[in-house]
Amino acid sequence: MNVIDSIVTQAASIAAVRRDIHAHPELCFEEVRTADVVAHKLTEWGIPIHRGLGKTGVVGIVKGRDGGASGRAIGLRADMDALPMQEFNTFAHASQHHGKMHACGHDGHTAMLLAAAQHFAKHRNFDGTVYLIFQPAEEGGGGARVMMEDGLFEQFPMQAVFGMHNWPGMKAGQFAVSPGPVMASSNEFKITIRGKGSHAAMPHMGIDPVPVACQMVQAFQNIISRNKKPVDAGVISVTMIHTGEATNVVPDSCELQGTVRTFTIEVLDMIERRMKQVAEHTCAAHEATCEFEFVRNYPPTVNSQAEAEFARKVMQGIVGEANVVPQEPTMGAEDFAFMLQAKPGAYCFIANGDGTHRDMGHGGGPCTLHNPSYDFNDDLIPLGATYWVRLAEEWLAAARA
Incomplete structure (x- = not known):
């Protein structure tokens, strides 16, 4: 597994941010504290930000070696909102807000993109621009659509956009991506x-x-x-x-x-x-x-052919061909679909494991999405962040060639 050493070194501090977000879940369009945490970290690392798209959305702008002069740009998206459900876990970072819980791993998605952002801030090993899209209100609020209506792609023009979701039950260390429909309307x-x-x-x-x-x-x-x-x-x-x-x-x-x-x-x-x-x-x-x-x-989430195949090759370079599996379509839905209607891109799964990663004090239920005993696997942070970094670097390099 070829993860980036500097990301591994910082993984514990990013995991602490993830657990802080998990302990303070916020529902769709209410992600004020979460957005503040994201904005503070990006600013701390010297990344310019824009706030307010989709009410609570945050966009980080990372220029490459050329200062973004090439005009080429890629978008990487993570969702930030929690679900209106009561958490059964009692470990130290369990939800402190009754009836609200990060039961879908959006806290982990935010953490993985933050880890990538920290690396980008220190190692701008690309020409062009990487837009870091921290999106609100995926769980029923259509935050992707609202960010677009507020001018996401006009203010931050990009040629492709990519998303990622953790997937419980898959063996940790694996990815899944395929062209075509991967989630339903x-x-x-x-x-x-x-x-x-x-x-x-x-x-x-x-x-x-x-x-x-x-x-x-x-x-x-x-x-x-x-x-x-x-x-x-x-x-x-x-x-x-x-x-x-x-x-x-x-x-x-x-x-x-x-x-x-x-x-x-x-x-x-x-x-x-x-x-x-x-x-x-x-x-x-x-x-x-x-x-x-x-x-x-x-709408349905439909991966474009070229971008899905490109993502697959990037994943194979990180975890090996055997650990990049076909993405079995699911009848669950995802508002990243709106972004894929507007731009080429791909939405992939990163394996969250079987639940044995959970701390003592987890609920008695399975570690599945939208379950009160769920928790994100912090071991994924270096792997997911490495994927974001290599994807952006290699996509921008291929575009330049």
Whole structure:
């Protein structure tokens, strides 16, 4: 494993920053303290910063040997926000804020990019510019989109942008990256079925929305099995059904809510169109009506071919070919997708291990993402930072050639 010695030397101090951030989690668009920590460190190392994009975002600007004269630039992105959940861990750096937790490793993502920033500040072994993007509000807030709307790519023009996420369950010391879709689109729906209430002993006097809802839920699965190509991925999950207040009353209405996940916009368009048709026609067949709402949150995360292959070669130079594995697509979602819609780039996974790295006092649950017993593996900091450094150096060198 070819990690950079100077990053290894500073890894303990960066890990201390990571644990401080973990102990003080902040939710989307509330990352004021976290942004202050990031800004303070970058400034301490002599890196100019810009604050305020996406409300709490921080961008560090590192010019290379040429002072950035080449005009070539690369963006490296880390997310900073935590989740609204209670931590079960009781070790020293556990969350000090009730109902808030870094259960997805964004504290570690921030730490890895800070470690790379510290190295860049001392060793500007490249021509061009590296933009360090510390993004707020990945967990449902669409912070990437908001930073872009605030002018991220106009104020900091770059030819490519890269992101990285820790991945529990993979053997520590490995990376995964592949071209094409690697994370799904995230979408929500709410369908309100309007019937006519009645006494439950006299259902013929009303229009019962409950059997309408049951038929609708079943019919949605036919969209997946019969309207979509078998080789195309798609999920419709009805996760909430709300109706009724008494056992002897047929309710006036029934509400269905859930999520849709796809790897392509074309499949998403089809699913939304067919769900609306199924909902409206099922209701019409039972003399009911409905209100259909469909909200598209995050698009699919799609790695561009050239950048994914470039990232793979960089990883292989660090950990060897055997430790760079194909990136199995997941139906989880990621707002880095917005950046990849605007710029070429790649989103990779860095293995977080099996959880045995956790300190005494960790919760009894598994070390998986969005789990109250999760903790980031600090051993990844030198490895992740080395990847960021080598990726930027080699990408800018290749661009110059």
